[in-house]
Amino acid sequence: MPRPATRPTLAHRAYEDLKSLLLKGDYSPGDFLTEGELARRLRMSKTPVRTALTRLEMDGFVTVSPQQGIVVREPSIQEVIDLFDIRIALETFVARRLATSITPQQVEQLRANLNAQSKAVKAQDNTLTTKLDTEFHLMLCDFAGNQEIRDVMERLRSKLHRIILGVQNKNPERILEGMQEHASIAEAIVQGKADEAAQRVVHHLEIGKKFLVSPQHPADSRQ
Numbered sequence: 001m002p003r004p005a006t007r008p009t010l011a012h013r014a015y016e017d018l019k020s021l022l023l024k025g026d027y028s029p030g031d032f033l034t035e036g037e038l039a040r041r042l043r044m045s046k047t048p049v050r051t052a053l054t055r056l057e058m059d060g061f062v063t064v065s066p067q068q069g070i071v072v073r074e075p076s077i078q079e080v081i082d083l084f085d086i087r088i089a090l091e092t093f094v095a096r097r098l099a100t101s102i103t104p105q106q107v108e109q110l111r112a113n114l115n116a117q118s119k120a121v122k123a124q125d126n127t128l129t130t131k132l133d134t135e136f137h138l139m140l141c142d143f144a145g146n147q148e149i150r151d152v153m154e155r156l157r158s159k160l161h162r163i164i165l166g167v168q169n170k171n172p173e174r175i176l177e178g179m180q181e182h183a184s185i186a187e188a189i190v191q192g193k194a195d196e197a198a199q200r201v202v203h204h205l206e207i208g209k210k211f212l213v214s215p216q217h218p219a220d221s222r223q
Contacts, residue, residue, distance in 0.1 A: 010044055014052035017042050022061050023161045024127060029074030060159055075159060077213045083156050084209035090153060092198040094144045095185065099194035106143045110186050113139060117179045129175050130165045136182050163212055174211060
């Protein structure tokens with residue numbers, strides 16, 4: 001007989017709930033948190049919250065120290081550059097592969113995501129556009145059929161999600177530009193233009209990288 005599905009532990013639930021709050025921008029870089037405050041918000045004891053914070057520190061979301069306590073962390077400029085460089089390497093590979101292998105069903109899924117992005121942009125829903133942005137890139141990795149790349153991308157996107165949301169909130173024009181770049185990448189893939197698709201991925205990600213590490217962005221290389 002199949003084993004019954006196990007319920008997620010409180011620690012896992014605390015981790016997912018806190019991660020969701022951080023990704024939505026409920027807490028900003030530099031904010032000080034306490035276990036008691038977070039436990040009250042999540043309606044659970046401090047023990048699972050403490051375990052969740054340990055995982056979040058490993059993921060780079062917070063810093064926990066006896067001197068400062070719990071501080072919401074923002075990646076350094078160098079960390080952002082490194083993350084985008086990894087994405088460029090992986091996503092250009094994915095784009096080239098998909099240009100020769102994407103299926104009609106996958107094309108429809110891609111178009112559905114782009115349509116949803118367009119509606120979210122018109123509604124000026126920055127949280128949703130960031131979510132759909134994430135899904136667009138992960139969807140391409142899913143279609144490529146390489147689970148290792150998909151897993152790496154998931155970790156990278158989680159780290160960058162908060163920064164991208166913050167930038168979009170301050171610079172709404174970048175949301176529309178990003179969506180248009182997504183559509184351009186998808187068009188090249190669907191038309192089977194591997195080199196062009198890869199070039200458009202590089203263009204899209206290089207713009208994002210420069211945007212995030214520009215002096216206007218508060219990323220601090222001292223972290």
